[in-house]
Amino acid sequence: MKHNLLFAGKNFIRMILLLAAVSVATFALVSASPIDPLQANVGQAALGSMSEAQKEKLRSYWGVDEPPVQRYLNWAKDALRGDFGTSLLYRQPVTSVIAVKLSNSLFLLVIAWIISGLLGFLLGVIAGVFRGRPADRLVKGYCLVIASTPAFWLALLLLLIFSVWLKVLPIGLSVPIGMEASGVTFLDRVRHAILPALTLSITGISNVALHTREKMIDIMESDYVLFAQARGEKAGSIVRRHALRNVLLPALTLQFASISEIIGGSVLVEQVFSYPGLGQAAVAAGTGSDVPLLMGITLITAAIVFLGNFIANLLYGVVDPRIRKGGRRT
Amino acid sequence: MKLNQRQKARVLLVFSVLFLAGVAVAGVLCHDAAMVTDFSRKNLTPCLTYPFGTDWLGRDMLYRTLTGLSMSILIGVCAACVSAVMALLLGIAAAVFGKKVDAVISFVIDGIMGIPHILLLILISYACGKGLKGVIIGVALTHWTSLARLIRAEVMQLRQSEYILIAEKLGQSKWKIAVKHMLPHLLPQFLVGLVLMFPHAILHESSITFLGFGLSSEQPAIGVILSESMTYLIMGKWWLALFPGIMLVLTVVLFDLGGNALRSLLDPNSVHA
Numbered sequence: 001m002k003h004n005l006l007f008a009g010k011n012f013i014r015m016i017l018l019l020a021a022v023s024v025a026t027f028a029l030v031s032a033s034p035i036d037p038l039q040a041n042v043g044q045a046a047l048g049s050m051s052e053a054q055k056e057k058l059r060s061y062w063g064v065d066e067p068p069v070q071r072y073l074n075w076a077k078d079a080l081r082g083d084f085g086t087s088l089l090y091r092q093p094v095t096s097v098i099a100v101k102l103s104n105s106l107f108l109l110v111i112a113w114i115i116s117g118l119l120g121f122l123l124g125v126i127a128g129v130f131r132g133r134p135a136d137r138l139v140k141g142y143c144l145v146i147a148s149t150p151a152f153w154l155a156l157l158l159l160l161i162f163s164v165w166l167k168v169l170p171i172g173l174s175v176p177i178g179m180e181a182s183g184v185t186f187l188d189r190v191r192h193a194i195l196p197a198l199t200l201s202i203t204g205i206s207n208v209a210l211h212t213r214e215k216m217i218d219i220m221e222s223d224y225v226l227f228a229q230a231r232g233e234k235a236g237s238i239v240r241r242h243a244l245r246n247v248l249l250p251a252l253t254l255q256f257a258s259i260s261e262i263i264g265g266s267v268l269v270e271q272v273f274s275y276p277g278l279g280q281a282a283v284a285a286g287t288g289s290d291v292p293l294l295m296g297i298t299l300i301t302a303a304i305v306f307l308g309n310f311i312a313n314l315l316y317g318v319v320d321p322r323i324r325k326g327g328r329r330t
Numbered sequence: 331m332k333l334n335q336r337q338k339a340r341v342l343l344v345f346s347v348l349f350l351a352g353v354a355v356a357g358v359l360c361h362d363a364a365m366v367t368d369f370s371r372k373n374l375t376p377c378l379t380y381p382f383g384t385d386w387l388g389r390d391m392l393y394r395t396l397t398g399l400s401m402s403i404l405i406g407v408c409a410a411c412v413s414a415v416m417a418l419l420l421g422i423a424a425a426v427f428g429k430k431v432d433a434v435i436s437f438v439i440d441g442i443m444g445i446p447h448i449l450l451l452i453l454i455s456y457a458c459g460k461g462l463k464g465v466i467i468g469v470a471l472t473h474w475t476s477l478a479r480l481i482r483a484e485v486m487q488l489r490q491s492e493y494i495l496i497a498e499k500l501g502q503s504k505w506k507i508a509v510k511h512m513l514p515h516l517l518p519q520f521l522v523g524l525v526l527m528f529p530h531a532i533l534h535e536s537s538i539t540f541l542g543f544g545l546s547s548e549q550p551a552i553g554v555i556l557s558e559s560m561t562y563l564i565m566g567k568w569w570l571a572l573f574p575g576i577m578l579v580l581t582v583v584l585f586d587l588g589g590n591a592l593r594s595l596l597d598p599n600s601v602h603a
Contacts, residue, residue, distance in 0.1 A: 017437075018437070018440055018441050018444060019444075021437070021438075021441045022441050022444055022445060025441065026445075026453060029453045029454060029456070029457040030453070030456065030457065032457045033456050033457045033458075033459055034458075034459040144583060144586060144587075145579065145583065147529075147586070148529060148533070148579050148582035148583045148586055149579050149582075150533050150536055150537055150540070150575075150578065150579075151537075152537060152540050152556065152557075153556060153571070153575040153578065153579070156556065156559070156560060156563065156571045156575065157571070157572075157575070159563065160563055160568055160571065160572075163564075164563060164564060164566065164568075260443065260444070260445075260446045260447070261446070261447075263446045263449075264446035264447050264448040264449065265448075267446070267448045267449065267452075267541070268448065268537055268540065268541070271540075271541060272560065279448075282449055282452060283452065283541050283542070286452040286453075286455070286456050286541075286543060287541075287542055287543070289456075294452075294453070294456065297449070298445060298449055298453060301445065301446055301449060302444045302445050305443075305444045305445070305446070306444050309444075
C-alpha cells in the first residue's frame, strides 16, 4: 500500500512538472510569434488613429511592454488561481469558454474513445488469433487504408454520403439551426453527434487494432500457449484463459495513449462538421490570434492527456498482480 | 511467374518509388497549368478531357491535385529527413551521455507527446506567423519523438552487448563508440523509421493546411483544395473532394507499403519467411 502511494505520488509530481514544462513551452511559442497582439486585435486602422498615450495604455493592457519572463510569471500566477485570462474572440473568461466547448466535445470524445477502443481491441484479437487467414487480411487491409486516410477527408466522405446524398443526418453543428436552446432535445444532440463520433471511431480503431494484433501474435506464439494446445485445449478457451489476460495490459496503455490522438482528430473532424467543440475553438483561436484561449486549450488538453497516462499507470497495479506483488516484496 | 517474399517486396518498393517520384515531378511540371482559370469550362463533372473535373473557376482539378500532392511530398520528405536526423542524434545522446541527459530528453519527449499533434502544429505555425514556413518547421520539428524513443531503446540494448563493452574496456571514447560501433547497427532501423515517417508528415501537412494555417487559398495545396471543396460539397460537387482525397490516400498508402517493403528487405530474417 505504501509502495503504491509512493508510486502514485512520483507519477503525479512528474505529471505536474510536465504540465508546467508544457505551459512554459507554449508560452514561449506564443510570444515568439511575429503577430502583434495589438495589430491583430485592435486593427491597423484604429491603431493608426490613436495617440501615443492611448497606444501605451493598450500596450500595458495587453502586457506587451513587459519582458516575456515577467509576462509568463504573471500569467502563471493567475492560472494557478484558476484565471486563464479573457478570450479575445468570445469576450468571456477563457475558463468558461473552455467549459462550454469541452462539454460539447466530451460527448464526442468519450463515445469515440470507447467505441474505437472496444472495436479495435476485438478486431486486433481476432486478427492475431487467425493470423494469415482472410479475417486477418481484412483487418490489416482496413487498418492500412484507414491509417493513411486523413480524418478530415473521411469526415467529408461521410458528410457527402449521409447528409448530401441520403439526407438522413444533419450537415453540421451540434443542435438544429434556428431552434431555441430549451427546445433542443437529447435526441437532436445525439443525431448531430453521430457523424463526428463515427468518423473519430473509424479512424481510432486502426491504431488500437494493429497494436493489439501484434501483441496477440506474440502471445499465440509463446510457450504457454503451445503447451495449452498440446494439452488439447480448444482455441476459444486458450484465448479466454491465457491470451486475453496477457493482452489486456498493453491494450490498456494503448487505450489511454490514444486519448491524445482522438483529441487531435477531433480538431479536424469538428472543423468539417462545424461542431462547436474544443477543437474548433482551438482552430479559431489560432487563426484569430486569441492567445489566452489558445494557451488555455493547449494546457487543458495536455492535462487530459497526462491524466490519462497517470490513470493508466495506476491501473497497471490493479490489473496486473505481478506488479502488486513486486511492490509488496520491496 | 511466382515471386518470393523478397522479390515481391522489391517490386513493391520500386513501384512506389517510381509512382511517388512521378507524382512529384508531374506536379512541378504542371504547376502553371494548375493556376489557369477558364470560365468556359467551369464546374465540369469528370470526363475524358478532365478526368478529375474542373472547379468553379474552371481550373483543371487533375493538375491542381498533382501540384498539391507534389508539394505535400516535397514538404513531407524534407520534414521527415530533418525529424529523423533529430531523432537519431537525440536517441543516441539520451542513451550514451548518461542518466541526466537521458532524463531530460525523455522528459522533453513526454512533454511533446502530451500535446495533441495537431494542436502543437497550430502553436508552431502561430509562432512562425503562419505561412508556408510555419508548416514546414512545424512538421519537421514534431515527428521525431517516437523514432527517438525507438532508437533510444535500441541503443540501451546495444550498450549491454559484448562488443560495445569490449570497446569500452579498450578505452575507446564514447564518441567513437557511438559513431563507429553503434551507428552502423542502427542504420537499417533509422532508414525504415525515416521512410515510415513520410506518410505521417504528409498527413499532418495536409491537415494543417486544411485547417487554414499556412498556404494561402489560391495555392494548390492538397489541404487547401479539400477545404475549399467543403464549401461546394453541399451543392453536390462531389468530385472536388473525392478524387484529390483518393490521390492523397493512395500516396500515403504507397509510402507506407514502400517503407514496409524496405523493412523486410533490410531485415535478413525475412529471407526465410
